[in-house]
Amino acid sequence: VTHSAFVIVGLGFIGGSLAARIRRHFPRVRLIGISRDRRKISAAKRRKWIDAGFTHPGKAFHQNPLDRKGRNPARWFVLICTPVDVTPKLISEVDRYAPSGTVVTDVGSTKQSIARWASRKRFRRIQFVGSHPLAGSHLSGAEHARADLFKGAYVFVTPTQVSKPEAVRRISSFWRKLGTRVLLLTPEKHDEIVSQISHLPHAVASALMHAVSSKMLRYGASGFLDTTRVAQGDPRLWTPIFLSNRGHLLKDLGRFESALQYFISALRGRRSSRVARFLRAAGRKRRESTSRRKESG
Amino acid sequence: VTHSAFVIVGLGFIGGSLAARIRRHFPRVRLIGISRDRRKISAAKRRKWIDAGFTHPGKAFHQNPLDRKGRNPARWFVLICTPVDVTPKLISEVDRYAPSGTVVTDVGSTKQSIARWASRKRFRRIQFVGSHPLAGSHLSGAEHARADLFKGAYVFVTPTQVSKPEAVRRISSFWRKLGTRVLLLTPEKHDEIVSQISHLPHAVASALMHAVSSKMLRYGASGFLDTTRVAQGDPRLWTPIFLSNRGHLLKDLGRFESALQYFISALRGRRSSRVARFLRAAGRKRRESTSRRKESG
Numbered sequence: 001v002t003h004s005a006f007v008i009v010g011l012g013f014i015g016g017s018l019a020a021r022i023r024r025h026f027p028r029v030r031l032i033g034i035s036r037d038r039r040k041i042s043a044a045k046r047r048k049w050i051d052a053g054f055t056h057p058g059k060a061f062h063q064n065p066l067d068r069k070g071r072n073p074a075r076w077f078v079l080i081c082t083p084v085d086v087t088p089k090l091i092s093e094v095d096r097y098a099p100s101g102t103v104v105t106d107v108g109s110t111k112q113s114i115a116r117w118a119s120r121k122r123f124r125r126i127q128f129v130g131s132h133p134l135a136g137s138h139l140s141g142a143e144h145a146r147a148d149l150f151k152g153a154y155v156f157v158t159p160t161q162v163s164k165p166e167a168v169r170r171i172s173s174f175w176r177k178l179g180t181r182v183l184l185l186t187p188e189k190h191d192e193i194v195s196q197i198s199h200l201p202h203a204v205a206s207a208l209m210h211a212v213s214s215k216m217l218r219y220g221a222s223g224f225l226d227t228t229r230v231a232q233g234d235p236r237l238w239t240p241i242f243l244s245n246r247g248h249l250l251k252d253l254g255r256f257e258s259a260l261q262y263f264i265s266a267l268r269g270r271r272s273s274r275v276a277r278f279l280r281a282a283g284r285k286r287r288e289s290t291s292r293r294k295e296s297g
Numbered sequence: 298v299t300h301s302a303f304v305i306v307g308l309g310f311i312g313g314s315l316a317a318r319i320r321r322h323f324p325r326v327r328l329i330g331i332s333r334d335r336r337k338i339s340a341a342k343r344r345k346w347i348d349a350g351f352t353h354p355g356k357a358f359h360q361n362p363l364d365r366k367g368r369n370p371a372r373w374f375v376l377i378c379t380p381v382d383v384t385p386k387l388i389s390e391v392d393r394y395a396p397s398g399t400v401v402t403d404v405g406s407t408k409q410s411i412a413r414w415a416s417r418k419r420f421r422r423i424q425f426v427g428s429h430p431l432a433g434s435h436l437s438g439a440e441h442a443r444a445d446l447f448k449g450a451y452v453f454v455t456p457t458q459v460s461k462p463e464a465v466r467r468i469s470s471f472w473r474k475l476g477t478r479v480l481l482l483t484p485e486k487h488d489e490i491v492s493q494i495s496h497l498p499h500a501v502a503s504a505l506m507h508a509v510s511s512k513m514l515r516y517g518a519s520g521f522l523d524t525t526r527v528a529q530g531d532p533r534l535w536t537p538i539f540l541s542n543r544g545h546l547l548k549d550l551g552r553f554e555s556a557l558q559y560f561i562s563a564l565r566g567r568r569s570s571r572v573a574r575f576l577r578a579a580g581r582k583r584r585e586s587t588s589r590r591k592e593s594g
Contacts (some may be wrong), residue, residue, distance in 0.1 A: 134518045154516060196509045197517045201524040203560055206579035208501055210556035211549060212493045217586035219451060220494045221431045224586075226523040227498040231583045233366060235576035239569055246564055253561050257554075259507035263500055264550050267543055271538055279532035282503035286528045289514035289521075 004075040005030040008050070011040040011089050012135065014107050015081030016145030019049035021178050023224060024147050040142055057090060058097035077174065078126070080106040082248045085240035088117050095126045105131040105171045108170040109237075111158040113244040115187035127167035132156045132190065133180060136198075138232035158187045189231065195248035197212050200256060202238065205231040205277045301372040304357045306334045306387050308337040310434065310594050311404050312378030313442030316346035321444050329357045329491060329590070337439055354396035368459065374471065375423070377403035382537035385414050392423045402428040406491060406534075408455040410541040412484035416459050424464035429453045429487060430477060433495075435529035453475040455484040492545035497553060499535065499537040502528040 006022055008015050011033050019031055033050035035041050035058050041053030052062055061076070072138075078094050080087050087106050094104055104126045108114060111130045118128050135153035137144065155175040159168045172182045205228045212220075220228075242249060266274035303319055305312050312573050316328055330347035331354050332338050338350030351357055358373070374389050377384050394494055405411060408427045415425050432450035434441065434481045452472040456465045469479045482490075490590050502525045509517075517525075539546060563571035 008404065065377045092459070133514060136518070136520060138520070153518070193516050195515050196513045197521045200508060201505060201521050204501055204505055204557070205524055206576055207553055207557040207560055208498060209579035209582045210559075210575070211497060211553035212582075213426050214582065214585075216490050216493045217582065218322065219431060219490050220586050221433070221435060221450070223435070224494045224498050226494065226526050227502055228583050228586075229523050230520045231576075231579045232578065233576070235573045238576055239573040242564060242572055243567060243569055246567070250561065250565060253557070253564075256504055256508035257557070260504040260550070260554070261508075262506055264547065267539060267550075268538060268547060270543070274539055275539055276532045276536040277502055278507070279528075279530070279535055282506035282528045285506045285509075285511065285514065288511075289517050289525075 004077055005032060007032045007057070007058055008081060009034040009094070010081035011035040011037075011044045011049075012081065012142055013140045013145050014133075014149075015079070016044065016047075016049060016142040017135075017147065017149040018079060018081060018107070018149035019044060020047070020145060021042060021150055025178055034060060043142060044109075057093045061097045061099060061102075067219065075170075076102040077170070078104040078110075080104065082106075083237050083240055084108040084110055084114065084244055087114055088121075088135040091126070091128060092121070095123045098125050100125045102126045102202075103167050103170050104128045105157075105174075107131055107133055109136070109198065109241045110244040111156070111187035111190040115158060115160050119160055127161075127164045129163045129167050129171050130158045130187065131171060131175065132158070132194070133175070134194075134198075135180075136233075138230050140237060141233040150155055150178055150180050153180050155182050156190050156193075157182055157184050158190050159184060160187060167170070191245050191248050195245050195252050199242060199245055199249045200252040202230045203242070203253065204256065204272060205229070230282065240277060300332065301374055304329045304331060304354070304373065304391075305378055306331040306354055306375065306391070307368075307378035308332040308341045308346075309378065309439055310349075310437045311430075311446075311485050312376070313341065313344075313346060314432075314444065314446040315376060315378060315404070315440040315475075316341060317344070317442060317444035318447055320346055322475055331357060340439060354390045358394045358396060359398075362471050372467075373399040374467070375399060375401040377401065377405075379403075379412065380534050381407055381541055382406040382549045384411055384544055385418075388415070388423070388425060389418070392420045395422050397422045399423045400464050401425045402454075402471075403503050404428055404430055406433070406495065406538045408453070408484035408487040412455060412457050416457055424461045424466050426460045427455045427484065428468060428472065429455070429491070430472070431491075431495075432477075433530075435527050437534060439532040447475055447477050450477050452458075452479050453487050453490075454479055454481050455487050456481060457484060488542050489545050492542050492549050496539060496542055496546045497525045497549040499530060500539070501553065502526070508568040550593060 006029055008019050031050045033044045033053040036055055044050045077100055080090050082090055086106055114130050133150055133153050133155045135150050157172050175182045208228055209231050263278050303326055305316050328347045330341045330350040333352055341347045357590050373395055377387050380385055384405055411427050430447055430450050430452045454469050472479045505525055506528050560575050
């Protein structure tokens with residue numbers, strides 16, 4: 001992997017964290033950053049995340065940069081780290097300018113819509129397979145980026161029937177070398193999972209904030225703050241995520257509503273043993289989820 | 298306050314943490330623990346939380362214990378740290394055996410039902426005013442108790458029209474000396490607040506656990522784990538809390554459902570600007586709640 005060049009498109013929280021981590025794990029590769037915002041490029045250079053930066057993806061390949069040993073990079077590896085709604089446009093631009101055989105992946109939180117788009121599209125030069133590192137935060141922006149964000153995280157790699165096995169292998173190998181745990185699964189299965197463990201909790205936490213009166217907020221202790229933390233996610237990232245995983249999320253919101261209705265009717269009817277059973281089953285499941293993570297960690 | 302004796306009824310997570318903190322802040326007072334479980338009494342003695350322990354509240358006062366300087370305690374102060382559904386029974390027992398003028402408070406998470414009960418009841422010897430330290434955890438049991446649990450926490454003290462001002466003053470002063478921030482408010486207002494910032498998030502987190510498939514749990518990252526943490530609360534404590542705050546909680550569950558319905562219909566109709574607005578307002582409110590806490594902290 002040393003004889004490669006990395007192009008990171010988008011130098012926000014994820015792009016910045018990835019650049020920092022790649023720099024740490026592959027100190028000799030050439031790292032090129034792309035951002036429309038020149039200040040982000042300057043900041044990324046200052047923090048030594050990138051060797052060079054451009055405001056347009058095409059520029060990265062025009063330069064045909066040498067690696068740090070003075071060789072031309074044999075292999076290009078492009079990571080698209082942008083909001084999911086602009087990812088297709090940027091992949092298309094990379095396809096227009098990158099050398100043949102360039103491997104491209106993204107880090108978006110939904111995979112079905114980008115996979116469908118990629119299957120329909122005939123790329124001229126690139127090989128694209130989607131990824132999704134499960135390492136988010138309610139924080140966003142390059143100022144919060146950190147190299148250890150991905151340490152021990154799951155990374156979903158989502159090949160389709162049109163994916164080239166060699167691209168899947170290189171992308172998986174890249175993530176493993178960064179110290180993550182790679183799981184291959186279909187884009188459909190991926191979106192089903194993240195709807196439940198990420199998008200549904202986010203929607204619920206946001207609704208909770210709407211249900212609470214502003215005057216009460218100052219009394220919220222750790223329990224309240226934990227339960228609603230994800231509601232702080234950037235709406236510019238999360239709105240397109242929710243819309244692109246609309247089908248799964250609507251189904252899961254329905255399941256959630258049924259569960260809540262069960263609780264409400266037990267409480268309304270003062271059915272204390274039903275309330276207790278509901279809480280006990282939820283608590284048991286929650287404790288299992290922690291212990292499973294520990295086992296696999 | 299040094300010339301007093303404290304009786305703590307219930308040596309679980311809250312009772313144990315309180316004993317440890319009282320010991321630290323009032324090293325010379327006599328501390329008596331009451332628990333039906335002899336092992337909890339032995340454990341509390343071993344950890345030096347209490348000087349003596351009994352399985353029945355009556356015994357605490359029979360002994361008429363000396364303080365550590367050999368004086369009879371001039372004033373008794375009783376803290377009931379049990380699940381809310383057994384608190385009335387234990388207050389009644391304390392009233393039967395305690396010396397006249399003994400001040401009694403509890404630490405239960407709901408205050409309206411205990412206040413109503415206390416207003417109807419004619420105590421023979423004690424003066425009761427309810428308290429609620431906002432310092433819980435999803436953990437329970439004496440093994441997790443710790444002296445710093447209450448540090449900087451809000452404590453609600455909830456007098457009613459029948460409360461003796463002297464009792465309110467002594468209870469508030471006690472909590473302040475433990476390093477907490479005391480707020481006086483009516484039992485009704487108290488229950489309205491905790492329904493929103495504690496009971497509603499708990500019910501929602503539990504429903505979330507029911508909505509998620511067991512197979513997906515292993516992929517839950519920090520966002521999911523934070524959002525559902527409170528669902529681990531002990532159902533034996535929480536079922537009576539929910540039932541005794543049923544009115545407020547049902548109202549708040551209704552508000553929550555309306556907010557969620559708004560989101561669902563925006564998502565179903567692909568109204569992306571509505572989804573974004575919903576998320577933005579929720580995020581802004583959540584960030585304000587953190588900053589207000591910081592300001593007041």
